[in-house]
Amino acid sequence: MRFVKILVSTVLTAAIFTFTGCKKDKETSADDFQTTAEDIGQAESVSSDIDNISSQVSKVGSFSNDNSQNPSLDQFNFNSCATVTHDSINHVITYDFGTGCTGHDGKSRSGIIIVNYTGSGYFNAGSSWTVTFNNFYVNNRHVEGTRTVTNNGLNAAGNLTWSINAQNMLITRPDGTWRSWNSQRTREMVSGYGDSTWTNDVYLINGTSTGTNSQGETVTCIHTNIRRDLACHFITSGTIEITPSGRPARTIDFGNGNCDDLATVTKNGISKTIHLRF
Numbered sequence: 001m002r003f004v005k006i007l008v009s010t011v012l013t014a015a016i017f018t019f020t021g022c023k024k025d026k027e028t029s030a031d032d033f034q035t036t037a038e039d040i041g042q043a044e045s046v047s048s049d050i051d052n053i054s055s056q057v058s059k060v061g062s063f064s065n066d067n068s069q070n071p072s073l074d075q076f077n078f079n080s081c082a083t084v085t086h087d088s089i090n091h092v093i094t095y096d097f098g099t100g101c102t103g104h105d106g107k108s109r110s111g112i113i114i115v116n117y118t119g120s121g122y123f124n125a126g127s128s129w130t131v132t133f134n135n136f137y138v139n140n141r142h143v144e145g146t147r148t149v150t151n152n153g154l155n156a157a158g159n160l161t162w163s164i165n166a167q168n169m170l171i172t173r174p175d176g177t178w179r180s181w182n183s184q185r186t187r188e189m190v191s192g193y194g195d196s197t198w199t200n201d202v203y204l205i206n207g208t209s210t211g212t213n214s215q216g217e218t219v220t221c222i223h224t225n226i227r228r229d230l231a232c233h234f235i236t237s238g239t240i241e242i243t244p245s246g247r248p249a250r251t252i253d254f255g256n257g258n259c260d261d262l263a264t265v266t267k268n269g270i271s272k273t274i275h276l277r278f
Contacts, residue, residue: 097110110135113134128149144169162187183209186207
């Protein structure tokens with residue numbers, strides 16, 4: 001059974017800043033480094049999760065343990081608490097996590113991801129998908145919005161590419177604070193094409209995003225060669241350049257390929273290592 005691989009664009013959100021104290025204190029505080037990078041990394045992680053879930057289902061047809069040598073890499077093995085339904089007549093795929101499923105990556109997901117697709121399959125040029133959400137949560141954070149994905153075929157390097165357009169995406173925290181964004185991205189598959197194993201798939205993501213948060217702060221972002229290796233729970237390399245409105249630009253560097261939750265954020269010539277949160 002062939003399932004569509006939905007490539008949902010990776011998402012960016014506005015940084016959240018502390019408004020107490022003087023501006024100098026805000027701009028140089030450790031909290032500003034940590035909070036900005038954590039928030040953006042969290043949104044990026046949620047978006048990439050949706051890509052990776054779809055990648056696994058499209059290749060093996062279910063949420064299953066695909067990596068027998070290292071099962072811990074199978075972050076989306078939900079031990080049958082999540083289901084996949086494919087309506088091939090109406091071209092709809094649903095991922096239903098019920099009232100809560102926890103994967104090997106430690107994240108709890110609930111609700112439904114809905115995919116409406118046209119064309120004959122994820123790997124065929126011209127096929128497209130629209131992704132929406134029904135009461136979908138990741139670690140108690142409500143995810144909403146619409147994403148469209150189009151297969152562009154092979155590029156000059158012989159790699160498959162997809163255009164991803166995210167509209168009115170929104171993540172709301174349990175305390176009611178939120179962040180929204182729109183983005184335009186390209187996603188290039190640089191490894192893993194042509195086999196039935198999903199854990200060797202590797203993608204590079206490039207593009208731009210704009211967003212705002214519940215404090216009214218706006219941000220623009222540029223993604224450069226964000227590397228998503230599906231054998232890892234984290235972004236393994238690449239950079240995100242973030243420009244908040246009225247504040248200094250900063251850059252998140254996700255490293256040189258190691259599979260870990262570390263990144264370096266640089267602002268005003270000062271760099272600090274931070275841990276990315278889910």
